[in-house]
Amino acid sequence: MECRLDAGLEELCPVCGDKVSGYHYGLLTCESCKGFFKRTVQNNKKYICAEKQDCRIDQIQRKRCPFCRFQKCLHVGMRLEAVRADRMRGGRNKFGPMYKRDRALKQQRKALIQAGGFRAESCPHLVSSTHQRELSFPGGLHLVPILHSNDCISYQPPSLSSFLPSNSLVATQYQCIPFSNWTIKSEHTKNCMSSHGSAAGTSSDKMYSRPFSPHGPRMPQLVMEFLHCEPDELQLQDKIAVRLLQEQTGWEEQGNPSTLSLMCLMADQTLFSIVEWARTSIFFKKLKVSDQMKLLHSCWSDLLLLDGISRQVLYGREGRLLLVTGQEMELSEIALHAGPILASLVQRGQELVEKLHILKVDRQEFACIKFLILFNPEVKHLEEHQFVESVQEQVEGALLEYTLCTSSHLLGRFSHLLLCLSELRSLSTLVEDYLHCKHLSGEVPCNNLLMEMLHAKCSLA
DNA sequence: GTAGCCTTGAAG
């Protein structure tokens, strides 16, 4: 049937550029990369790169370096957990609804492109800037529709509501962003924030337990536990979109808010998600509420900053700021409109992003760093100080073990990460100071979690 | 080991 050959199949495989044969393990890929991914994960293959672990993977050379090919599979977002541990054939898995949404979006976009007079050409790797349309952003800035490797154009009407992602936009972003989860689903992770979406609990879910690490380095158990506590980016975007939409009612009465106010609202919503993450995370949920409060009050700005920075490192593009909603802003535009203090903060943030980018810090390491930040034994008056200290030690141990497995530079990588962490902490202090000033001058919204945290920290100091 | 084609089976 004709509709079987939907827009998606005209695309090229994000791993090697070959012809796409359908959705495989989370996204549209070719038949060979599907098979390669399956063989690698099912047989627990270990590969070694003979070069510098940055081999080019294309249709011709894809067989030359399986290590880099598998890395690329993970990087573009192929899902380990879609490979079934029990090898059961047929049926559907939890990704079904995601595939459906993505397909609908592509169809919709194709129609838009045709209606807009654009050539509906497939452009999976090189996206011409003429295909971009800027959306007006209150306060004079502009949002650029997200354009990722697997994606051509995302349209939204240029209104305030356009600030928020539509479901389809979210779905696009989801497909473009690699959120490959490592496997292992232990009992306790049921209590952690689900990373398995609304379809969790399908009959295939039981298959996701697989006691092995599927490539190169051995994954320390604790690192896997941390990964399982990570919120699902798709759900996060949806949640924040809904909350911002609710805020919109108030905006209409008061006129358009400033860019700074919008960013604060977004930060506020992100903060909610960070608290939710902590509340449901391994170790943290065992703490007394009073200690939980103390820890969060002490490190909220570090976590908020790390959230933004990790987003840039993992999924951002040069010269752009990727927002939690999945949209992007031009950094040059920000620099143009921001005052000197904000501009220097953004600059320092970018430098940190650059450092982490060069280090190729991955999701696993970011997940560990979050716990390192959260479990800070230096926080005063903790009732369970020893527990916090022991968790800190365990996290350090797990991160060290992981970096030793993934890097040949022995302790170098680990100490680099710790250096970045200290830079992050000093930067977040400056961000707090900046927010405090803006709060005092009445330029940012009051009565929200962000301000509550700010005040709590001021009273701690 | 790779990759194209085949079989399966839950979801719709």
Place this chain on the structure above:
DNA sequence: CTTCAAGGCTAC
């Protein structure tokens, strides 16, 4: 019933 993304098979 059909769909289609899983795993399987097998020539290369």
